[in-house]
Amino acid sequence: MIIPNLSHEVVVAKVDKLVSDILNPKNRISIQQISYRLNLYYQPMTLLYNNELKYTNSIEWFIGSCYLVCGNCYPHEIFWDEAMAESFLNALNFYQYEYATDKADFAFQEQRNSQSLMEYMSYYLEKYARVLIVRVDLKLKVEFAHLVDAEIFQGFMNQLMVKIQRDREKEKKRKNGKLANASKGCFEDLRGYAWAIEQGIETGGLHCHLVLIYNGDKRQKDWFLGDTVGKRWVEITEGLGWYYNGNTPKRKASYRRRGKLGIGMIDRDKPLEVNNAINAALYLARPNKYEQRLKSWPLKMRSFGRGALPNS
Known part of the structure; x- marks a missing residue:
């Protein structure tokens, strides 16, 4: 059969x-x-x-x-x-x-990723008085998910990284007065980012959890940024993708009611906000997500990554 x-x-x-x-x-x-x-x-x-x-x-x-x-x-x-x-x-x-050993190895690797991510988040939360945290899940439409394997998905992610780099180059030109009247790209004023690629348990659909860290003195409107980043993903995938914007007012209000709001504008001098922001990012590297790991991948593909810290 x-x-x-x-x-x-x-x-x-x-x-x-x-x-x-x-x-x-x-x-x-x-x-x-x-x-x-x-x-x-x-x-x-x-x-x-x-x-x-x-x-x-x-x-x-x-x-x-x-x-x-x-x-x-x-x-x-x-x-x-x-x-x-x-x-x-x-x-x-x-x-x-x-x-049993395979599950333990996965949990150990995720714990290492968690430690790396915690140190990365802490660096920016300590360096800037305010940071703007944006969480976007980059997905594939159910009806098209079977068309996208890990290699194609990796290509989409590579295109996303190129867009991040181009906006950073735009930011440098803007500081030098060469782009005074040009509109800002959605990745300008971005200071850090992290991502994790996972695979659905039943459908096998690939998706990416993305955390973006902006300079809070330069950027506001986190919902708008999340929406714009999501639209860039839809463009990259040529309509095969969709996105989940975690920074809508309704979703933030839900987190706030539970005392767990760790996205949006985070104040360095408010320990609860800082702790919640770290916990929100650590969702990318939870040891109990063994079933959502990649089942196959090209030899050089990574399922987790973050930006480099300055001078590291």
């Missing part, structure tokens, strides 16, 4: 979910469910597997376990009855320890 039009990103997400459902001791999955899902995703996974990509361990465990059961048979010749599914289950269960 094969479902037509399954994209690579959808398949790797489904396979990762199957492996997790089996190896996670908190989950319960029947042999009938395993058989059903193997018949859905085994053939497309073997056909779409790309040797030029790096895969998360769960995908390699899946491929290896299937090979132990199926040998050199052609994928289209395989029907996963319950007996074969049982053999697959027995093979995959050998990776129980590796699964």
